[in-house]
Structure formats: structure tokens, C-alpha cells
Amino acid sequence: MSDDNTPRKSRITREEALAYHLEPRPGKYDIVASTPMATQRDLSLAYSPGVAVPVEAIAERPETAYDYTVKGNMVAVISNGTAILGLGNLGALASKPVMEGKAVLFKRFADVNAIDIELDTEDPEAIIAAVRLMGPTFGGINLEDIKAPECFIIEQRLKEVMDIPVFHDDQHGTAVICAAGLINALELSGKKIEDVKIVLNGAGAAGIACLELLKAMGARHENCIMCDTKGVIWQGRTEGMNQWKSAHAVATEARTLDEAIRGADVFLGVSAKGAVTQDMVALMAENPVIFAMANPDPEITPEEAHAVRPDAIVATGRSDYPNQVNNVLGFPYLFRGALDIHARAINDEMKIACARALAELAREDVPDEVAVAYGRKLQFGRDYIIPTPFDPRLIHVVPPAVARAGMDTGAARRPIIDMEGYVQSLKARMDPTAAILQGIHARARQAQARMIFAEGDDPRVLRAAVAWQRGGMGQALVVGRETDVREKLEAAGLADAAREIAVVNAGNSRHLEQYHETLYTRLQRKGYDREDAIKLANRDRHVFAALMLAHGHGDGLVTGATRKNAHVLAQIGMVFDVTPAAGAVGITAVLHNGRVILMGDTLVHEWPEAEDLADIATRGAHVARGLGLEPRVAFLSFSNFGYPISERAVKMARATEVLDARRADFEYEGEMTVDVALNASQAAKYPFSRLKGPANVLVVPARHSASISVKLLQEMAGATVVGPILTGVPQPIQICSTSSSVNDILNMAAIAAGRLGQVK
Ligand SMILES: NC(=O)C1=CN([C@@H]2O[C@H](COP(=O)(O)OP(=O)(O)OC[C@H]3O[C@@H](n4cnc5c(N)ncnc54)[C@H](OP(=O)(O)O)[C@@H]3O)[C@@H](O)[C@H]2O)C=CC1
Ligand SMILES: CC(=O)C(=O)O
Numbered sequence: 001m002s003d004d005n006t007p008r009k010s011r012i013t014r015e016e017a018l019a020y021h022l023e024p025r026p027g028k029y030d031i032v033a034s035t036p037m038a039t040q041r042d043l044s045l046a047y048s049p050g051v052a053v054p055v056e057a058i059a060e061r062p063e064t065a066y067d068y069t070v071k072g073n074m075v076a077v078i079s080n081g082t083a084i085l086g087l088g089n090l091g092a093l094a095s096k097p098v099m100e101g102k103a104v105l106f107k108r109f110a111d112v113n114a115i116d117i118e119l120d121t122e123d124p125e126a127i128i129a130a131v132r133l134m135g136p137t138f139g140g141i142n143l144e145d146i147k148a149p150e151c152f153i154i155e156q157r158l159k160e161v162m163d164i165p166v167f168h169d170d171q172h173g174t175a176v177i178c179a180a181g182l183i184n185a186l187e188l189s190g191k192k193i194e195d196v197k198i199v200l201n202g203a204g205a206a207g208i209a210c211l212e213l214l215k216a217m218g219a220r221h222e223n224c225i226m227c228d229t230k231g232v233i234w235q236g237r238t239e240g241m242n243q244w245k246s247a248h249a250v251a252t253e254a255r256t257l258d259e260a261i262r263g264a265d266v267f268l269g270v271s272a273k274g275a276v277t278q279d280m281v282a283l284m285a286e287n288p289v290i291f292a293m294a295n296p297d298p299e300i301t302p303e304e305a306h307a308v309r310p311d312a313i314v315a316t317g318r319s320d321y322p323n324q325v326n327n328v329l330g331f332p333y334l335f336r337g338a339l340d341i342h343a344r345a346i347n348d349e350m351k352i353a354c355a356r357a358l359a360e361l362a363r364e365d366v367p368d369e370v371a372v373a374y375g376r377k378l379q380f381g382r383d384y385i386i387p388t389p390f391d392p393r394l395i396h397v398v399p400p401a402v403a404r405a406g407m408d409t410g411a412a413r414r415p416i417i418d419m420e421g422y423v424q425s426l427k428a429r430m431d432p433t434a435a436i437l438q439g440i441h442a443r444a445r446q447a448q449a450r451m452i453f454a455e456g457d458d459p460r461v462l463r464a465a466v467a468w469q470r471g472g473m474g475q476a477l478v479v480g481r482e483t484d485v486r487e488k489l490e491a492a493g494l495a496d497a498a499r500e501i502a503v504v505n506a507g508n509s510r511h512l513e514q515y516h517e518t519l520y521t522r523l524q525r526k527g528y529d530r531e532d533a534i535k536l537a538n539r540d541r542h543v544f545a546a547l548m549l550a551h552g553h554g555d556g557l558v559t560g561a562t563r564k565n566a567h568v569l570a571q572i573g574m575v576f577d578v579t580p581a582a583g584a585v586g587i588t589a590v591l592h593n594g595r596v597i598l599m600g601d602t603l604v605h606e607w608p609e610a611e612d613l614a615d616i617a618t619r620g621a622h623v624a625r626g627l628g629l630e631p632r633v634a635f636l637s638f639s640n641f642g643y644p645i646s647e648r649a650v651k652m653a654r655a656t657e658v659l660d661a662r663r664a665d666f667e668y669e670g671e672m673t674v675d676v677a678l679n680a681s682q683a684a685k686y687p688f689s690r691l692k693g694p695a696n697v698l699v700v701p702a703r704h705s706a707s708i709s710v711k712l713l714q715e716m717a718g719a720t721v722v723g724p725i726l727t728g729v730p731q732p733i734q735i736c737s738t739s740s741s742v743n744d745i746l747n748m749a750a751i752a753a754g755r756l757g758q759v760k
């Protein structure tokens with residue numbers, strides 16, 4: 001964990017941002033069916049004639065649309081692109097990446113289905129007419145990046161005519177998060193909302209809503225000064241005014257932000273990049289609070305603000321600084337809570353409940369796994385005034401608070417009777433796979449490893465190395481020829497990166513003689529003479545890379561993208577003991593449909609015996625724990641608990657006896673078929689089984705079964721495969737496969753850096 005409590009900066013390049021949106025398919029989401037659609041019968045049920053039945057049911061009782069259609073878990077993200085982040089009016093089409101992004105955030109953080117709809121008009125009446133007509137389709141409407149003052153008219157009118165929540169996120173989402181952050185920031189600076197002088201820059205959608213909510217929470221009208229591009233909004237000003245700005249005009253002599261900010265306790269920026277200067281914040285009161293929330297670039301950076309005001313509590317809208325005050329912390333959970341009570345609206349009480357729940361959560365002790373996953377110390381204080389977006393508690397803490405407030409204020413069509421059951425159902429809703437990958441990367445980022453990428457001649461490896469370095473994961477050391485690396489980087493549109501990553505080879509290494517000596521010492525009794533060892537070290541990049549690692553000239557090693565696993569393992573084996581006898585095991589994580597299973601041995605043991613199987617189970621359990629899973633091991637076969645009898649199944653059952661004798665500290669059982677291992681209703685036929693739930697570590701009889709199973713899941717089901725994770729060896733080495741994508745290689749490097757699976 002870093003001591004300075006600052007998240008490491010991740011630099012995103014233009015190319016990376018475009019590639020992320022282009023690959024593997026244009027855009028950021030797909031729509032998938034949730035019901036079977038394979039047979040003639042499925043077709044008859046899903047469509048004509050079966051579909052007529054719910055049609056008639058809904059016509060008779062409209063509220064049953066929440067039961068028979070996706071309406072109740074479906075939100076429209078609607079924009080016309082007139083205020084895209086802080087980029088201005090770039091039109092409906094250009095806003096689509098942001099709206100698609102919000103749709104996937106809805107899904108990722110709260111399992112809400114969302115679809116983006118970009119409307120090509122600046123006419124409020126046209127937007128109102130279009131959105132109103134969409135009412136039957138959705139359980140809620142999220143308006144986004146529609147500029148003020150049109151957004152106020154549009155939202156107000158839609159609220160009046162629609163019977164589902166209509167919520168302009170730039171207004172209320174921002175206001176809720178800003179309020180949550182401010183409650184805590186003021187607590188820490190020992191000030192009261194009733195007393196503080198607030199200056200807010202940006203009198204648009206976000207600004208007006210923030211100030212309204214803060215006044216509803218006790219801020220005094222006369223203590224709040226709002227500014228826009230024309231300066232202070234003072235009583236009597238006529239230029240650039242509208243009724244929403246007028247409501248916040250105050251009697252003051254100040255005419256510019258510069259004048260207004262003198263002595264202010266709080267600066268809130270929802271305007272544009274660089275709108276506030278160091279000279280201005282230098283004039284603020286003691287222990288000032290500065291929320292520079294413009295996106296993607298804040299009004300002032302935390303470094304700039306802290307340079308002149310070390311006593312300030314600073315927040316931005318970005319994820320790469322502490323204190324991210326961004327509406328992503330609100331909208332997923334506000335809508336989750338609202339949808340779950342079939343709400344008619346998201347009212348003020350629901351918003352305030354959300355703000356309070358967020359503020360309170362930040363004051364609670366942060367569980368270790370959250371801190372580790374986020375990669376830095378998280379303790380209520382100046383650098384942690386608000387929960388982080390990846391905090392897994394948000395999903396089961398915030399929506400119940402919102403739902404309860406909705407029920408108490410008459411917004412609920414279907415109140416939740418069993419709140420405790422609701423909280424449990426929210427916990428189960430979240431797909432653990434994203435959290436697992438997030439944890440792997442956060443731990444790696446924290447380690448800041450010098451990662452050796454052995455195959456610098458492969459463009460995928462080079463792109464992964466660049467992403468490693470630019471993503472703030474640590475230093476990338478690429479084994480390859482300088483000219484070749486430079487050419488390949490240029491071809492990949494990453495010419496700049498050639499100056500950033502270190503290229504290492506036998507020709508430029510200062511340590512070559514040491515490497516030769518080490519290799520010769522290891523191989524001299526295996527038929528190699530000195531010349532052979534020298535050639536091997538100079539020419540084989542896997543061996544060279546392993547020697548770098550052996551001498552501490554890198555902290556981790558990733559290879560295997562260009563040659564078959566067996567070959568790579570043999571080459572690495574020239575330098576390190578990576579044999580079954582030395583305890584090495586390959587465990588592959590398969591992530592699919594919200595489930596994570598670990599399968600072994602996918603790399604090292606060709607035909608394991610009972611003792612080996614017990615080792616594989618133990619390593620699998622170790623990896624599971626490293627991923628935050630409580631291990632439940634199943635020894636798989638084609639038989640269940642001795643029937644049918646077969647020599648091949650017996651060794652699987654014997655492995656449990658080996659673990660009994662070793663007093664293993666995790667759940668294990670076998671032999672069993674894979675459906676009994678994974679499916680609770682199949683497992684119920686064997687009530688004597690020691691597994692308390694579906695297995696998450698599957699030990700298979702041989703490497704071929706492991707390889708077939710993993711590849712089948714990948715090809716047929718589209719599962720995400722991470723691994724094989726080389727475990728049981730002390731060195732942080734990972735071997736990817738020849739079919740690895742850039743992301744796969746990056747994941748393997750992250751696993752190596754996080755030392756997941758290394759012998760403790
Ligand atoms: N962190 C977060 O969660 C969120 C951040 N934001 C950010 O807030 C900003 C505004 O968004 P939104 O309210 O939707 O946009 P709007 O277009 O509705 O409003 C923009 C407002 O900012 C004012 N403004 C623009 N530039 C300056 C400047 N240099 N100095 C003073 N005032 C200025 C405009 O003044 P005028 O009226 O004179 O034109 C207008 O009042 C964006 O940067 C956006 O990214 C928005 C929502 C959420
Ligand atoms: C975060 C957001 O909604 C914005 O910047 O517009």
C-alpha cells in the first residue's frame with residue numbers, strides 16, 4: 001500500500017482510448033437474451049403465439065409489465081449532446097460514447113440494463129415529445145449532458161407527464177455526490193454548512209442543482225455566490241441571466257470570481273478546465289474545501305491547489321486523484337433503489353437519503369479487501385471523504401436507503417416488505433468477475449513492479465508493455481532488438497512509446513557475464529558446456545528474461561505469447577525449477593456469467609496421481625483465497641462417489657483422503673461429475689457431500705481434460721479465461737498462451753506483479 005495515499009497516475013493516450021472503443025467490436029456493449037431461444041418451443045413461447053398471453057395480461061393490468069417485460073430493470077440514457085462533460089455542445093452523435101459509457105456503468109455497478117438514445121435536436125419541445133412517448137419501454141429516464149437552461153424545462157415537463165422517474169443526472173446526481181462529499185469535508189474542517197461561505201463557479205445544470213440541494217440542507221442564501229462566464233450573479237445583473245440563475249442572485253459588491261472567492265470556505269467548480277487559479281484559492285479562508293468537478297479536466301488540479309493551500313481538502317471528478325466527486329457514485333444506486341420499488345419518481349428525500357448513505361459509508365471502517373483492491377490506504381480523512389466507485393458495499397448500502405426513502409414518501413408502487421432479503425439479493429446481484437480483475441490490477445499497481453516482457457518481437461506484447469507503463473502499473477522492460485521494437489511500435493501507432501519503455505537484450509546488457517555464469521552453473525551437469533550456455537543466454541529470450549529475473553534485474557516475468565506453453569516452460573526451466581516435483585501447478589481462472597471457477601492443473605502435471613491432485617487442490621485453494629474467494633474444491637470425474645467404478649475415478653476419490661491426512665484447511669470433496677460440483681440442485685442428491693455450496697476450484701483428472709474444458713468454455717460460451725496462472729513456484733513468472741490478446745497479456749503481467757499463486 002502506498003504511504004502517500006495518492007493513487008498512481010495512469011496516463012491514457014489517444015490511441016488507447018480509440019482502441020478501447022474500437023475493439024473487440026465497435027462501441028461498448030451488446031444486448032444478450034436472458035431466456036432460452038434455441039428450439040421451436042422457445043420460439044413459440046417468446047414470440048407468436050405464446051407472447052400473446054403476457055400482452056393481454058399487461059393490457060388488462062398495466063403494472064404487470066414489471067413482471068413480464070424488462071421495463072422494471074431498464075433505463076434510457078438520453079442526451080442531445082449540448083453539454084458533453086465539460087467539452088461543450090458537440091451534438092447528439094458525438095455524445096454517444098459518453099451515453100454508452102453510462103449505460104455500461106449502470107450495468108457494472110448496479111446491474112441495471114440501460115440503453116443510450118441520442119436525440120438530434122436542441123428544441124426542448126421535440127425532446128419532451130420524444131421522451132414522453134418512450135415511457136412504456138422504461139422503468140426510468142436518465143437525462144444526460146443536456147445544457148442549461150433547456151435541461152430544467154425538459155426535466156420539469158417530463159416529470160409532470162411521466163409516471164416513472166425522470167432524473168437529469170448532471171443536475172441531481174452531481175448535487176447528491178457533491179452534498180455527500182461536502183458533509184464530510186466540512187466535518188473534517190470543523191465548519192457548519194449554515195455558517196460557511198460558498199462560491200460556486202458554473203451556473204448550469206450541475207451548478208444550479210448543487211446550490212439548491214445545499215441550501216435545502218442548510219446553506220444560507222446570502223452566504224452563497226454563484227458565478228458564470230460573465231462573473232458573479234449579483235442582484236440586478238441583466239446580462240446572460242435566466243430565471244434559474246436569478247433565484248441565486250445575491251446582493252454583493254463582488255463582480256468577478258476573483259473578488260467573490262476572497263475569504264470563501266468552499267469553492268465548488270462545475271464550469272470548465274482551469275477556471276480557477278492558484279492566486280484565487282490562495283485568498284480563501286483557512287482549511288478551505290475545493291471541489292473542482294469539471295470533466296475531464298478540473299478547474300484546478302489538486303497539485304496546483306495544494307501547492308498554495310496545503311490546508312485544503314481537494315476533490316475532483318476524476319478517478320486518478322483521491323476524492324472523486326463524480327455522479328457515477330450516485331446514478332447506478334439511485335436508479336437501482338427506485339426501480340426496485342417500481343418508483344413513480346426519484347424525489348428529494350430519495351436524493352438526500354442517497355447523499356447521507358454515501359457520506360456515512362465513507363466514515364465506516366473500510367474492509368481490508370476494499371483497500372487492497374483499490375491499492376491504497378482508505379481511512380476517513382482529507383484524502384478519503386467519499387467512497388471509491390469500486391467499493392463493493394455501495395450496491396447493498398445505497399439502494400436500500402433510497403428505496404426506504406421512496407417508500408416513506410409515497411413514491412413506491414411496490415414497497416419492499418423484506419428489507420433484509422432485499423439487501424441479500426443486492427449482494428448476489430453483482431457479477432464477481434469484474435471485482436476479481438479489478439483486484440488483480442489494483443494489487444499489481446500497488447506493487448509497481450519492473451515487469452519483464454520477454455517477447456518484444458510480438459506487437460501484442462509491445463502494446464501490453466506500453467499499457468503497463470502508461471497505465472501506471474510500473475516499469476516495462478522489453479526483451480528485444482531496439483530497431484525491431486521501434487518499428488513495431490511505430491506500426492502500432494505508438495511511436496512515442498519507444499522512448500518510454502526500456503528495451504533490453506544480450507547486446508546492451510551490462511550483466512551478460514553474470515548471466516552466462518549462472519546458466520553454466522545450472523546446466524553443467526546436464527550435458528551443457530560453457531559455449532552452449534552462452535549461446536542459450538544470448539539467443540533465447542525466454543532464458544535471457546529468466547536470467548534477468550534470477551538476478552533481480554526485473555521484479556516479474558511474463559512470456560508465452562509466441563511459443564507453446566510446453567516449450568516456454570522448458571526454457572524457463574533452464575533457470576528455475578518449474579517442474580511438478582518442485583511444486584509447480586497451473587491454475588486457470590474461468591470467468592463467465594457472474595461465476596468464477598478455477599481449474600487445475602492446466603499447465604504442469606500431465607497425468608497427476610492422488611498426491612499430485614491433492615497438491616493441485618491446495619494450490620487452487622491458495623489462488624482462490626488470493627482472489628478473495630473462499631475455496632470449495634471438487635475432484636472431478638465421470639462418476640459420483642464411487643459409481644460407476646473406474647480406475648480413473650478412484651484416484652480422484654483417493655485425493656480427498658490425501659487431503660484428510662494433511663488436514664487441509666479448505667472444503668473439498670470428490671469424486672463427482674461437473675454438474676454435481678457446480679449445480680446446487682444436482683448436489684442435493686448427495687446430502688452427505690462435505691461441500692457447503694457449489695465448487696469454485698475444479699481439479700480435473702489430467703491436463704488434457706483441463707485443456708479441453710477451458711478451451712471449450714472459451715470457444716463455446718465466450719468465457720473470459722485468465723491463466724494458466726503458474727503457482728507453487730517462488731518466482732513471479734507467468735506464461736500466457738499463443739492466442740492471448742493484449743488484455744490477456746496485461747492480466748498475466750498483473751498476476752505476476754501481484755504474486756498471486758507464488759509460494760508464501
Ligand atoms: N463531477 C461530476 O460528477 C460532474 C461534473 N460536471 C461538470 O460540470 C461542468 C458543467 O456541466 P453542466 O452543468 O452539465 O453544463 P451546462 O452547459 O449546463 O453549464 C455550464 C455552466 O458553466 C458555466 N461556465 C462555463 N465555462 C465557465 C468558465 N470558464 N467560468 C465560469 N463559468 C463557466 C456556464 O456559464 P454561462 O451560463 O455563462 O454560459 C454555465 O453556467 C462540466 O465540466 C461537467 O463535466 C457535470 C456533471 C457532473
Ligand atoms: C460526470 C458527468 O456527468 C459530466 O461530467 O458531465
Ligand SMILES: [Mg+2]
Nearest residue numbers: 085144145170
Ligand atoms: Mg454528464
